[in-house]
Amino acid sequence: MKKHWYDNLWVLSLTYLVLGFFNILFAWLGLLCFFIPLIISLAKGNKGYCNRYCGRGQLFGLLGGRFGLSRKRDIPAWMKSKAFRYGFLAFFLIMFCQMLWSTWLVFSGAQDLRQVVTLLWTFKLPWHWAYHGTVLHPGAAQFAFGFYSVMLTSTVLGFVTMVLFKPRSWCVYCPMGTMTQLICKAKQKKP
């Protein structure tokens, strides 16, 4: 099979995760993983991001495939059901809004900056070593902590399902994948 430049984008995904351990402000770069798929699906009406450029999917493919970290079993039927996929998307968006609200509270001065990364929306991990101050408002750092929490949580979930099921099981319930597929469906229905 022909190799393309974009087949190596998993390096960027891995680098992103590592950089978050050194300087949390790099978490802002993760917005690219949100906006690029949305822009592609809205502008072109396809899932070009999932199909070609998703570094996270490639990383799971590599770890579960070539590195043999996956049991390669079928994913349970409920995990690929529309109810679960849309429900997870809704939950993800609600938690995302909650993260934006925390950011706003810091921007408005109502709340102090919390140097923690929240894993699986529950466990607050101290992450102060990755914050070295910023010339920007502390709210910008709060967003970085919140966004990195989202990215790390989804990576952990994806890793667990990679081990239990097939390498790219995350793609089945990835909120961005579900959202872009919905956009594509809506675009296709439009007369």
Next chain:
Amino acid sequence: MDALVRKRRRAFVEERDCVACGCCMKICPKTAISIWHGIAAKVDPETCVGCGKCARECPASVIEIREVTV
């Protein structure tokens, strides 16, 4: 004499459950699969040889290899 019946294997996608991730498209050695408008995978019946790589790769396990009469 009965006409000669030839059978061949072919991939079938359960499009209703397909998440359009494109893993099948990537692995297909015959480039017989495309993602139709970001909605579901489509198999070109003429090109598919039914090797089964896509079925093994599909994270949602919505691809099945069946025998068809040609």
